[in-house]
Amino acid sequence: MKKIRSATLSIAALLTTCIPSPLVSAQAPASQASIVVDASTPIAPPETGFLHMGGTSPNGHSLQINSRYLVLNGKPWLPVMGELHYSRLPESEWEDEILKMKSAGIDIIATYVFWIHHEEVEGQFDWTGQRDLRHFVELCAKHGMYVWLRPGPWAHGEARNGGFPDWLNKLPDTRTNDPAYLRYVARFFDQIGIQVHGLMFQQGGPIIGTQLENEYGLHGPGRGAEHILKLKQLAIAAGIDPPLFSVTGWPSLDFPPREVVPVSGGYPDGFWFGSQTNLPPSMNYLFNFNRELGDMGATVPSEDPTGKVDLKHDPYFAAEQGGGMATAYHRRPVLTSDDIAALTLTGIGSGVNLYGYYMFHGGTNPKGKLTTLQESVASGFPNDLPELTYDFGAPLGEFGQTRESYRKTRMIHLFLNAYGSTLAPMTAFAPEHHTRNPADSSASRVAVRSNGTSAFLFVNNYVRQLDMPARKAFQVDIKLAKEDILVPSNPINIPANTYFAWPVNLPIGNATLRYSTAQLLTQLDTPTGDTIVLFALPGIAPELCFDASNLRSLTAPGAKIESSHGTIRVSNLTPGLKNFLQLTDDSGKVTHLLLLTQDEAEQTTLLQIHQHDHLAMTRSDILFDGKTLRLRSTLSPDQRLAIFPSLPNSETHDGAWSIYTTHQPEQHLNLTVTPTQTATPIASMTMGPYFDWRQTKVALVPPDTAFTNASTWQLSFTNPRVNGLSNVFLRLDNTGDIARLYSSSTLLDDNFFNGQPFEIGIDRFISPGKPADLKLEVLPMPTNAPIYLDDSASKKLNLSRAIPKLIHASLIPEYESSLPLK
The missing domain is CATH 2.102.20 (beta-galactosidase, domain 2)
Structure with missing residues (x-):
């Protein structure tokens, strides 16, 4: 040598x-x-022509699919898809959050169209404000993001009735080819078709895919594959006709083989389990060469009772890989950034050729006209979810907070953006000896x-x-x-x-x-x-x-x-x-x-500046619309950005990098916290109904009347009207059970204690320059509550389990600077 x-x-x-x-x-x-x-x-070429899908846009762009991967404009494509529910986010925030997802290397935004959000009262459709589907899709198109619609009609997504309006649930037969049910579905799809008219990929729009139904496992005449095919026909008739159609590959593979692609998923933990202890290690951290699904809720392993489905015809797509986990009342897991990013890498190594996160962006349930809109035992479902928050512990939080998982997963996304065309045609191979035991x-x-x-x-x-x-x-x-x-x-x-x-x-x-x-x-x-x-x-x-x-x-x-x-x-x-x-x-x-x-x-993302690739490195969040680059940070008023290759307009250079520094005056925000009531300990909780698949009863959320015994605090401050601030976050570090934040009698947000701070973006509720007098209510948790918490949360709660404690409360300014890139 x-x-x-x-x-x-x-x-x-x-x-x-x-x-x-x-x-x-x-x-x-x-x-x-x-x-x-x-x-x-030897690797055989992929099968083409089997799937009845694909399309070409008016300007000549093409999207095709074969048995292994997607082909975009003649080149293999391995996209990253992230879920964001437009109706769980104020429309004034949509554009910024789309830009954050783009900066994270996301290619496709998936979104449910929750029926109950749009027709809670029979015959009264609402497509305004944060329910304005068309405007949301148009913003995605404006910033070069593709869209995958999930119109259900049954969606789940921890929405009330799985997204069905209460009045629809009164039908004797749903989720089948029953004529009365299908008439309502056709009307709902027609409404969606009006909203997205002209926005299909073949029409020059960003919508490339539609997922039909969700977690569908019914079999028999008018069900199973017959029903999924009928839903596809109704969608196409309504103008929902993108190049690609998908269904969940669990709990059944009973679907029309050529008409839809099954999508997979996997979570490191689940709020739906009944266990009060840590779950056994998840199979989702094993490389999965056979598309075996773990537990995806109240489901059974994927099966094909008809014997007609052969997955060799279908690419390995994943639409519900855990980007976090929702918090149920009885079980409150918290995923770390490594929990999420390691799952991403393992899925890609297993051969996944479309990687979809559920969720990538958290949200907040909208206010209902007749009822609250969350999943609950009271509405006939097995889990109690918070009334409002659907933060999901996602890489982007309920109020757009960027988390460590955002940065950890972005590194993998950038790799897929650059090398996905090389990776997509490759086959996954297992070692000669590999464990099948997750533990x-x-x-x-x-x-x-x-x-x-x-x-x-x-x-x-x-x-x-x-x-x-x-x-x-x-x-x-x-x-x-x-x-x-x-x-x-x-x-x-x-x-x-x-x-x-x-x-x-x-x-x-x-x-x-x-x-x-x-x-x-x-x-x-x-x-x-x-x-x-x-x-x-x-x-x-x-x-x-x-x-x-x-x-x-x-x-x-x-x-x-x-x-x-x-x-x-x-x-x-x-x-x-x-x-x-x-x-x-x-x-x-x-x-x-x-x-x-x-x-x-x-700290790095990839930007297109003056039609050329550039690295942008910063600890701040980047929002770039092609002309103006904005930096946001809760860490410091002073922000730094390095860009490679250097730009001619920058005044400071460090080797091949342009260096930009910005400064805002540091804001010291005053918050007055006044205790107004101390709770008395409670001894027990109500246990819920028994489900065979869970094999246990679980704790039920206390009724609203229980909050008469909550510990309460008055929080007084003024939301500053200061140039250079994009938001102010109220961060509450408390113990207890359920926390609720009110303005007068209006519930702003709620939180099931899981050891993480309860964080609220104040600008959504209090205009800059306006004073705020808010009330925080926190219920006590019984000493031996049958509730699962991660170890760190249990230790924190043990400091003051019987009586809720507000350990710390603060206002966190989010600074923003703009850099016009000429």
Whole structure:
């Protein structure tokens, strides 16, 4: 082996070393400890023409589907879809939240059209204000976002009656081909069709898909596949006719095979379970090569009672991957950012070719005309949900708060945005020995997606509420069609509780990156050439290994470069904004590689500025409409943004980066908190009805009359009228059971205690410059309440379980600065 430490390496000087035959591995044989993945099986081309779907827009854009993936304008497409319910968000906030989702690398916004939100009173349709579906879809189109409608007619989504109006529930037969029911469905679909007229993809609009029904498991004449087909016919007749139609692939696969695509899903935890303890480790952290569904609520494993469905015809799409979890009264799990991001990576490694989050953005139930609009036991459903909040612990919160999971998942989205066309045609392969036991922490969890010559190696060493150990002497032997590759070339240690994806035989011009132990973030097409961005994983030394045969030169300042058996290995790399490597292939094409830290990668998004790709790095939230870039932050009034490549109008540069700094006067907001009533302890709770699938009764939400015994506080402040503030958040850190915030007699928001702060965006309720006198009510929780809380929440509650306590209350200003990018 030759070693050299140099800023620039001429590859020609090293080619006198042994260059292996192309049929032989360029590395030493695998040790017994290596994990073997055989990805050498020839991959047949995908089946086309089976599914009755696809379409072309008036301007010539095309969207097609085959048995493995989507094809957008002739190129394989692996999109990211995030759920946001327009009717659970004030219309004045829609545009900003769409921009946040776009900045997160989301391609498609999925949204329910809840029937009860639009026709709560029979015959009286409401499409105004936050129910204005058309305006919402038009805003998505304005900012280049696709839309996937979920019109039900039965939706669930923790809405009252699953979205059915109360009056519809009085019909003797629903969710079947009963003529009376179908007449109402046709009328509802016709109303939706009017709202979205001209907005289908084939009409030049953003709507590319429609999901029919949800969690549908009825069988028999006029049900099952017959009913789903009838719903599709009614949707098309109403003008809801996008290129793609889907159904949930649970609890049944009884659907018309050519007419819809089944979508999958999986959550790390569930509010619907009856357990008062941590659930067993979720199967959703195992690489899933057979589309096996975990528990998706009150369902049974997917089945096809007709024997007509063969999933080999359908691509592996997921529409309900957990972006968080709702809070029910009896069970209140809280997902961490790693719980969510590790699930994302595992799904992609399993072969998912459309990754959809439920939810990506939280919301608030609108006020009903006749009743409250949440799922409840009182309305005949098995779970009590909060009356108003539907925050879901999502990457974007109920009031648009960006959470750590927003940044963790964005790194994966940027990778999919850049490399999805390469990844989508690849098949997922399992290692020779892989565990099928979700609780097995002894085995490494590995998957490879490959096309036979190139691949991506996925590793998940993370499971919610299960401590996964470090992996010693980790190495994977990937068998491709014409060679074996050891990744990495020498065994390394993988830290505990980590997850990542590495490229294998990635083409870079005519050159080839054999592997990288740094993770790909994105790729930029800039006026000065291509730039590939990677980031170093904590606890794993970044190492890049190249095939020397098509490499003319490599510049890697300060790195160690080694040559052996026709490969060039670069190590001792220091991540950072200025750590650019330069690669020149044998045609003379130059590509730059930028290696970031993971912290820097979490601050990064990709923007189109002046029709060119640019990295934007900041700890603030970015909202960019193509002309003006806005920064928002609750961390500091001083905000900093770095953009690569640098822009000509910027006054400050740091190497190849433009640096922008903004300053707002710091706001010290006064909040007066006055205790007005102290609750007395309560001894017990009412238990709910028994369900066979849950096999237990659960605690029921207390009646409104229980709040006469709540602890109460008066909260007084003025919402400041200050330039440079985009919002003010009231953050309440309390213990207890249920918290409710009122303005006079109007309920503004509510919260089931789960250990997290109760946070409210004040601008939604109190105009800037106006005083506020709000009332906080918190119910006590019995000492031995049959309610599940995560360990951290239980410990916090034990500080003052019997009597609610307001530990801390504060007003958090959200600063905003604008940067016109000329």
